[in-house]
Amino acid sequence: MPSKRYILICKRHKFDAMPTVKNMVVDWLGDVKFVGRNEKGLKINFEIALEGVESTELSPMETLLASLGACSSYYIITILKKQRQDIKGLSVELTGLRRDEPPRIYTEIHMKYIVKGSGLNRNFVENAVKISNEKYCSVGGMLSKAAKIVYSYEIVEA
């Protein structure tokens, strides 16, 4: 029989290997409005886009595109900073093409990164954009299973 200490170590190991758990709650606010909140009370408001109605909040599908842009940008910045590149700004323009039949998923997503900095090395930028999208970005890791993701970049001296 294993000792108590052995069991504890095993349990701890099992716990450490557990995936991170994220919890969110989404409440219907009436009409086509929703609010999502995490355990600390941070919120996001949504409004379902209806034809002919001026929205006051982003839709879930718009938010999906924005999440992809933010997530992938973060890794690009982190990688370039580690390589001591003088990155001063980053914007990404995202375009999602939705199909007509339900579920109206994006079948293609195009991303164009505009990377601003002083004397940025083109190879480092290209590599950072590639690694972020193909290895690190979790949102991209999910959406790329459903949509073809195409990315490009432009370097602006600043």
Next chain:
Amino acid sequence: MPSKRYILICKRHKFDAMPTVKNMVVDWLGDVKFVGRNEKGLKINFEIALEGVESTELSPMETLLASLGACSSYYIITILKKQRQDIKGLSVELTGLRRDEPPRIYTEIHMKYIVKGSGLNRNFVENAVKISNEKYCSVGGMLSKAAKIVYSYEIVEA
């Protein structure tokens, strides 16, 4: 040669068959903060969650879960309303399990809908939850390609 009218009809048909295009821009605000905006200027703020740092905005991956909750809830409500069900409230608790290796995607997402209403028909609710998740919700249509999505519901008389 086709008449002018014929060409116009063809062009229109081609346009109607085009997928909807969504555009977003995401800007780096410095540090680990980002803002996404659509063409009408509606915004969402993001903050990348770092260990030991108290976030002031939701992370892209938290937002992904919330988008799924809002999108799927919308269709549940719409379906139940069409069936003249007296739905008075809807909340959904979402739990995402992320794997440890990059990209740190959700491998499983659990959703529990709490449907409030007066005399709601259990079969109609079950059917609405199922159809929303399996047919209509675009966010779910994308995320279900990467994660196993498990859902349940509870009816609360109100």
